[in-house]
Amino acid sequence: MTAQLPTRIEHLVTSGTFSLDGGTWEVDNNVWLVGDDHEVLVIDPAHDADAVAALIGDRRVVAIVCTHAHDDHVNAAPALADRTGAPILLNEADRPLWDRTHPDRAPDGPLPDGHRLTVAGTELTVLHTPGHAPGAVCLYAPALGTVFTGDTLFAGGPGATGRSFSDFPTIVRSITDRLLTLPPETVVRTGHGDSTTIGGEAPQLADWPARGH
Template structure:
């Protein structure tokens, strides 16, 4: 499994809050086909990284603008469907009014790219519809803003819940092997063992 990273930059905006942020855009696949994980800020940069490969889907880990506001432009450029968990439908409508995602993501759903299964895990807390993507055969987890290097994603707005996020991490993520590599929505890679021992000690 090849994993390519493109970092896009812009301003996160929600309920009057705005600040500059870099977002990790992940491409999973091989030389022929990819899944795109998140599409924030710059569809042109993401399309350049795709480099002509067949895009099987654009998977939004959640609908905050820094992860989803370029998804429709990227879909139009590539012909790929946009997938989102339905619990983020209201948030999506604020970011991309007038046009819905093409399909829904569901907990336990299994997608496939380059011969590898990609398991969808519904991990609410950062937003109601947040998901992570687990590649069990490759020992990889794409965690969006559910789990970052150094701790959880933020839970400071009305659509988030710290207790729900902690429960999601405990029940869905920390049951995986310690050596599982975490590719987050922002910042640097980590692994579940490091996060369990250092960032979440005493919390889970």
């Protein structure tokens, strides 16, 4: 019998644009894969379905998870779903944002708070963390010592709340109540830029400006 390989995290940076409220910006996005040699979970397939598919290879895709529905996080999701047959999962509160980008293609399933996803024997728990977007979620994988935060928490502070569908007090409350309660050594893998840790961000709470996009 072949020993089961441990679950691993893979990372891809893709480039494109983010558009909202009449503006468009060039952005680099983090795409995350969690899995092993046989199956993977894809988090936030951005901009380039071909590049994400190349990283997946011939592995089975358990699900395509969107941490929120800003267009730069979901623009490649339908194409990747068509190629892999995997369902697209999104918190229902972000459906109005999703429909702006994909009016003719609904997500395949919801991401309610507390929902658990399993890939390669590893469990990830959905944490609803509104503020950057109404349906923003994070995925906490205690066995991997990591949380995937999308644009809710970055290295240096919370995601931006200066555009439609966002609210700064709400995102701070989400981070305080749902993320800063995690073990301080938990690695924060973000939607853009460098990773950080829960313990590294907690002391800065009082001085956090709104940032990111």
